[in-house]
Amino acid sequence: MRETRDVFHLAIPAYDLDDTVEFYVTKLGCKLARRYDDRVTFDFFGDQLVCHLSEGPTTPTPMSELPMYPRHFGVTFREEKDFDALYQLCEQREVPIFSPVSLRFEGKVEVHRTFVVCDPSSNLLEFKYYFDHRMMY
Amino acid sequence: MRETRDVFHLAIPAYDLDDTVEFYVTKLGCKLARRYDDRVTFDFFGDQLVCHLSEGPTTPTPMSELPMYPRHFGVTFREEKDFDALYQLCEQREVPIFSPVSLRFEGKVEVHRTFVVCDPSSNLLEFKYYFDHRMMY
Amino acid sequence: MRETRDVFHLAIPAYDLDDTVEFYVTKLGCKLARRYDDRVTFDFFGDQLVCHLSEGPTTPTPMSELPMYPRHFGVTFREEKDFDALYQLCEQREVPIFSPVSLRFEGKVEVHRTFVVCDPSSNLLEFKYYFDHRMMY
């Protein structure tokens, strides 16, 4: 568990701030905290996500070709219904789904359900639910 | 605040797993959760950090030339003494310091103290303390 | 989530303090905190409601003609059984019901159950339950 009043913060690239707000707030249901000319911050499931305006590639990589490793981020839910609710939101609001719900590490203690979505700047977001919560780390 | 029993997870590159464990556990005081041939996971201040074994650059970039933007991550502490304790640990244990403690956004409500360290795979870690905790997002 | 030890406070008009106490305490099951000649305060589901003695209209508006917008207030419950328990209380104790339980925003992620009651001073109170708790804001 975490010292709950601390927050994790992550800085990632954002090609366009309006698209980024549209994705994280209107689509994903996070909350907008602060916006500047060169960045925007969100209350991302209780942590801070800082999206820095960055130059995108001349030719964006198709979503299906984006590499899952080594970089991605997201939330691991303690309650399975929170995992399910978010996936349902992603379907209902047509969030670009990189990888639909699947099981990873099947047969192992660290088995978990996972899905991955993609934001407008090719950042991959993975959401997880472990059947054995002690495997969340 | 966060739904405290959820955890944030972040996947980052790691050039060598032993160096990574040495840095995050022996130096930074995090806890090792799971280790595989190709990755190692840590309880990083209560969240999950997954370090994926990746090929590093042929010529590593000198720490001073590493770009702070757009990618870095870390923890924002609610209690100033936790921020100070970690900085003291970094000094005592000679953690590579990319940027010593300084004030950002001075004169603004979102003013905060910050320092940045560097892990063995050129990942930059920033730790923050906001004087107005409502600015943590 | 809220910094739980803080409380929200709201001041609203009350045409008669005895009727107001009768409604909020005897009917709605809130707790009376402080009473003065010109106001009475309640622990309203954990927040502070301050009812200020005010002159009512010469001809009170029939309940059915009261405007829902732009002003009303209430509680959004995290647990559906609390929403149901309160509605059951309102029926059992014959609290004036402005709008019985219905679904709003059906088909959307922010779909929620809602009902509205009316206090003796024509204040409308709405109680809600969102199926996706992340939509509570």
Add this chain to the structure above:
Amino acid sequence: MRETRDVFHLAIPAYDLDDTVEFYVTKLGCKLARRYDDRVTFDFFGDQLVCHLSEGPTTPTPMSELPMYPRHFGVTFREEKDFDALYQLCEQREVPIFSPVSLRFEGKVEVHRTFVVCDPSSNLLEFKYYFDHRMMY
């Protein structure tokens, strides 16, 4: 105390949604949750504030002439430093101050510090700190 996972919600009039977002997010430091054509919602210190687009008066009332009673709302802080931090933010960010910090009910057990600000739609927001926390209701 409140069942912390519940939230209080309040609906108030808003003459212009952009001005409202500017006030509550950029000035007051709340978080924007959802925006529609006719309303915008905020995570207001952990509770839900819903601002409904409404027609304002042809001639807006000067702030100094706005009536404090019977309607206003706000937050009562449990920690005095949170009260002070918010007042400092209001001064730094030039939030329109209707009534600067003062003591109410001096000499009584329910004595408290209070200040009032005004939003772009003439809604008055009062923030309080009680020296005896049992008087928060």
Add this chain to the structure above:
Amino acid sequence: MRETRDVFHLAIPAYDLDDTVEFYVTKLGCKLARRYDDRVTFDFFGDQLVCHLSEGPTTPTPMSELPMYPRHFGVTFREEKDFDALYQLCEQREVPIFSPVSLRFEGKVEVHRTFVVCDPSSNLLEFKYYFDHRMMY
């Protein structure tokens, strides 16, 4: 510690319900929950106090002659400032003080500060603060 969502309840005699409400709500700052013809209940520092209308003695015992043992009740505060705040309230609001603040068990680990007040039905209420919180039981 207690399973916090449970409450302790105590039933005591009350000679007159109005005097009882006046004492517990207006004087002592507790909250009135439910009132019937023959009893009244209070949220007494988070627990339930039920005052049953009972016949008092023909000649009430002077407060100074009331026996402290074997029956009395009250609250032991974890925080000394809560103990002090309540004593200050009792002085300010002229609550009948049976025994002013004193030290008991001085020189022992279980040393504590204590004061006792008296309600209108000759019930004695003791409030305590232990310097070693492990001695609270």
Add this chain to the structure above:
Amino acid sequence: MRETRDVFHLAIPAYDLDDTVEFYVTKLGCKLARRYDDRVTFDFFGDQLVCHLSEGPTTPTPMSELPMYPRHFGVTFREEKDFDALYQLCEQREVPIFSPVSLRFEGKVEVHRTFVVCDPSSNLLEFKYYFDHRMMY
């Protein structure tokens, strides 16, 4: 709810300290905190119960003739299974049952399940479970 780190304390008569310990610890499953020549204290479901050695009546009143009003005490459980578990314990350990489980205030919002047991000094202990937890006060 209560400021959880505070505890309620109640002082009651006890005719024999050994019988009292036998009842509260061996039978009822509370924990013994401190014992002196003239009193014994228990962690009673998280609150403090202080049993003062007192002279009992020459002829003890039969349990069935003990008056429920105006004095008794106990715990109101938030979770029904805790209520049931305690009743099961009382049956299994043959705790003297003054009044078996029954419903009170049936048909009303404040309906609750209740049972009453009797300690060796004729103190009556009532345990309750309210279907609507807002009625716990």
Add this chain to the structure above:
Amino acid sequence: MRETRDVFHLAIPAYDLDDTVEFYVTKLGCKLARRYDDRVTFDFFGDQLVCHLSEGPTTPTPMSELPMYPRHFGVTFREEKDFDALYQLCEQREVPIFSPVSLRFEGKVEVHRTFVVCDPSSNLLEFKYYFDHRMMY
């Protein structure tokens, strides 16, 4: 309940530090905190377990002959599913099981489910689940 931010710590013998890490981290899913030449520490279900390098017996005792009394340690889970999850982990990861799941004190209020495993240094670990949580002490 415990003052949750305190931790229990236990020091036990360990014949080989690598075997010990293999057992507690790779098998049992605990987290490695600190390692020295002569000891290793773990976050053991939230408490601190310190394994001190010690000389083992020339002829190790067969597991089946190890004495359960008077020394063993472990965790009592509040939630039955945590007990079950751990047992499932032990089976899946082939943790040496000294005593499979069984019921102890059947027919008594303090009845509980229990299983015992054995670490590489002949330390016996018992995990329990009580049906009546008040019997956890």
Add this chain to the structure above:
Amino acid sequence: MRETRDVFHLAIPAYDLDDTVEFYVTKLGCKLARRYDDRVTFDFFGDQLVCHLSEGPTTPTPMSELPMYPRHFGVTFREEKDFDALYQLCEQREVPIFSPVSLRFEGKVEVHRTFVVCDPSSNLLEFKYYFDHRMMY
């Protein structure tokens, strides 16, 4: 941190149950939970300590010759005042002190204050306070 509603349990030898109760309850201020012919259990700072009646050595080892390693147990306090309060209790109540308060690992991040007491069955109990709470594991 720990899943707070779980408890750690430890079984240790006890040469005489009365002496054991005297030490843990009357001296150390723990609470007695259950007593049988062959064992006694305590709420030991929120965890379960089970003392099993065992045959002691014919010639007890003098306290000063008892080995600290590899076996001892205790509590690490999060708050320094709890550590100090316990040491003060041990002095006041003349608990046998094996090792008075001292600093260990001075100059290191894992520096902590510690003292050790000895129970009637030669079990050594160590209490700790770490200046950097992240070092508690």
